[in-house]
Amino acid sequence: MEQKQHFRPTKAIIDLQAIKNNVNRLKNFLPPNVQIIAVVKANAYGHGDIEVSKAAIEAGATMLAVATPEEALHIRESFPNIDILVLGYSPVSFVPYAAEKDISLTVFSTEWVHQIQTKTELLRPLKLHIKIDTGMGRIGVTSANDLLNLYEAISTTSNLIVDGVFTHFATADEEDDLYFNKQVMKFEQLVNKLPQKPRIVHSANTATTLVKDQHLLFDAVRFGISMYGLAPSSYVKTKLPFPLEAAFSLETELVAVKQLEAGQSVGYGATYTAEKTELIGTLPIGYADGLIRKYSGQHVLIDGIRVPIVGRICMDQCMILLPKAYNIGEKVTLIGKQNNEEITIDEWATRVETINYEVPCIITSRVPRIYL
DSSP: OOOOOOOSSOEEEEOHHHHHHHHHHHHHHSOTTOEEEEEOHHHHHTTOHHHHHHHHHHHTOOEEEESSHHHHHHHHHHOSSSEEEEOSOOOGGGHHHHHHHTEEEEEOOHHHHHHHHHHOOOSSOEEEEEEBOSSSOSSSBOSHHHHHHHHHHHHTSTTEEEEEEEOOOSSTTSSOOHHHHHHHHHHHHHHTTSSSOOSEEEEEOHHHHHHSOGGGGTTEEEEOGGGGTOOSSHHHHTTOSSOOOOOEEEEEEOOEEEEEOTTOEESGGGOEEOSSOEEEEEESOOGGGTOOGGGTTOEEEETTEEEEEESOOOSSOEEEEESSOOOTTOEEEEEEEETTEEEOHHHHHHHTTOOTTHHHHTSOTTSOEEEO
C-alpha cells in the first residue's frame, strides 16, 4: 500500500509481521475446527483496520469483527468476500445496507426484528448473530423466553437467517472463576434451548481463548487485544500459552534543545522549575496526538536512555529533560525499544491508571500509522 508523505517526524510504527505471528501462534494453539474472528473495531485498536485486517486474514482469520455499521462498511470496501460481524447495536435503517453488503449483524431485540418486518423489504438474505447477555449487563437477551421469542421472530421473517449466537464474558481475564463460571453455565443452558444450533457459536474473547477451558472455544474465538501483542490483564500475562509480539511503537524526533539555568521554568503554569543548569529538549507531540497531560513525568527513550517528560504537555509539543546535548533530529521513542531499553504500552497504561487497550486507541489520527 502506498504511504502518504509525512513531514512531521511523529509517527506510530505498526509491525504487521508481529500481528501475523500472533494470529499464526493462536491458529497453531487452537483445535483445527475452531475459526478465528479477528477483532478490528476502533480502527483495529488504533493500529489501522485495513492493514491489520489484511495481515490477520493472511495469517488465518476467517471473519472480521467491528463495533459499528460505519466500521463494517469501511472494511467491506477493501475486503469484498470475508465475513464481517458488527458486534454492537445497528439501527434498522442500516439493515438494507448490511444485507446488500453481506454484513452480519448482532441482534438482541424482538422489537427490532418486528420493525424490519413492517418497515424493510430485504432483497438479499441478512445473517444475524443473537447476543445473549449472561452477565455483562450491556446488550443481549437474558432469559430463555426472550431468546426463543427472538429466534422465532427471526426464523419466520423472510430473508433473515440465524447464523450465530454468542456472549461476552466480564471476568475472563481474572483468576477468580466464580462469576465467569456462572456466565458459562447460563450461556450453555440457553444455547441448548435453541431449536437448532446456528452455524457459529462463539463465546471466547481473548482471555477466555488463552487461559480458560478449551471446551469454551466452540466454533470460533474472537481474537482482540492479543492479536496486537498485548495481554488482556496482568493475570493472563503470567499464563500465556505462547509468546506475544507487540505491534505498536510510537516515535518522534528532537526538534529543539535549550539550556535552562536554576530558577527557570518549563511549560504552561511553570510547573517544572530547574534546580540547576539543565538541558531541555522539545518534541513535536502533544495531547492533540493522544499524549494526554497526565503523561507528564512519563519516561521516553533517547539514545537508549530513559528521560522524563517535564512540565505540562502542550497540545502539539512536550519537553523532556536531557542528560546531554543531542543533535536536532535525534530519534526519541515513546513506546517501543531503543538499544537495550523498552517502554511498553503496559507501562503507559499503568502511568495513568488505565488498561493497555486504551493507550493505542487514543493516539489520534493526526499521528500517521507507518506499516512495516
